[in-house]
Amino acid sequence: MRRSVRSLAAVAAVAALGLAACTGGTSSSSSSDAEQTYGPGALPTVTEGKLTVATSDPAYSPWILNNDPASGEGYESAVIYALAEELGYSADNVQWVRATFESSITPGAKDWDLNIQQFSITEERKNAVDFTSPYYTTSEAIIAKAGTPAANATSIADLKDVLIGVQAGTTSQQFASETLEPGLSQKLQMFNSSDDTVLALQTGRVDAIVVDLPTAFNMIATQVDNGVVVGQFADAQDGENYGIVLPKGSKLTPTVSAAVDSLAESGKLAELQEKWLNEAQNVPILK
Structure with a gap:
């Protein structure tokens, strides 16, 4: 009651x-x-x-x-x-x-x-x-452009050679640094704002970006041409309050x-x- x-x-x-x-x-x-x-x-x-x-x-x-x-x-x-x-x-x-x-x-x-x-x-x-x-x-999610190798990832291991961008100072950055970066062959790319992060994906400076899941849906609807939400990360589902x-x-x-x-x-x-x-x-x- x-x-x-x-x-x-x-x-x-x-x-x-x-x-x-x-x-x-x-x-x-x-x-x-x-x-x-x-x-x-x-x-x-x-x-x-x-x-x-x-x-x-x-x-x-x-x-x-x-x-x-x-x-x-x-x-x-x-x-x-x-x-x-x-x-x-x-x-x-x-x-x-x-x-x-x-x-x-x-x-x-x-x-x-x-x-x-x-x-x-x-x-x-x-x-x-x-x-x-x-x-x-919420959970963290990854966005890429449709048709790219990053868009075809089905596991974290598939992201090993993907150059990933993230907004500095956010929990998305903290998650990516702690969970993804140890398995990446290239360092994460940090950007000062959400708009800068999206621009980096649009112009090919990075292959994918990490944001929270609802924001990912908004970005592919309004900011990222031909964008797709590749997936969400299980490790963040219970901890991102x-x-x-x-x-x-x-x-x-x-x-x-x-x-x-x-x-x-x-x-x-x-x-x-x-x-x-x-x-x-x-x-x-x-x-």
């Missing part, structure tokens, strides 16, 4: 208070926080009565369609509006701003309450920002994370994934 955000937040708050009592520390949430009434003006947001959400510019499909987060179209946009409703905010009380990926996960003051742009949850990033529970778990980012120590974190849990428990996240990300079910796994 579905639990309410309030009851989920209360459980989190009680657990946090118990831990603080055992360690002599303090907690950023309290039972009174958990029992509050949600909705505009009730939560300590950057702008009173509004939920300010950051995303990238541009933002890409299938995460956000047509670079318009306010449309509610695309998985991440839809998740935010479902989350806002769970917290008692109408669509009119959600306002969007733009923020770069790197600036969003560095320490310091922020001008937003939440930030969603495919942030993988890592221990290192938790030192600088807060994360909610995961709203999506995306979470919504909040400023470090945000008083909103327990409440927002509980709301994400509620959306997962009710089946709403699965419903939105089926609507916006369902292509991911038919991609072969490379082992």
Whole structure:
């Protein structure tokens, strides 16, 4: 049976208070926080009565369609509006701003309450920002141009002589470096941005590129001429969790994370994934 955000937040708050009592520390949430009434003006947001959400510019499909987060179209946009409703905010009380990926996960003051742009949850990033529970778990995938040797790969071993490109500083780069590079005869090629990585594939500087699976579908639909998703990697299927980012120590974190849990428990996240990300079910796994 579905639990309410309030009851989920209360459980989190009680657990946090118990831990603080055992360690002599303090907690950023309290039972009174958990029992509050949600909705505009009730939560300590950057702008009173509004939920300010950051995303990238541009933002890409299938995460956000047509670079318009306010449309509610695309998985991440839809998740935010479902989350806002769970917290008692109408669509009119959600306002969007733009923020770069790197600036969003560095320490310091922020001008937003939440930030969603495919942030993988890592221990290192938790030192600088807060994360909610995961709203999506994905795998890494590889893209190539149809008709090339790379496009015919059916295993990781088949990629041994394939020159692979990846965006620097991403979890895709980390995955490729740790999982693929030891078996490659050539070094991975690093690029500064997603657009640079795609351009390298388009112009033949690399034979294939590694990105997360939903992004792979978007790239072959909108950016890579004659592109194909060669396959996904089994090693990443259970470990690539995306979470919504909040400023470090945000008083909103327990409440927002509980709301994400509620959306997962009710089946709403699965419903939105089926609507916006369902292509991911038919991609072969490379082992």
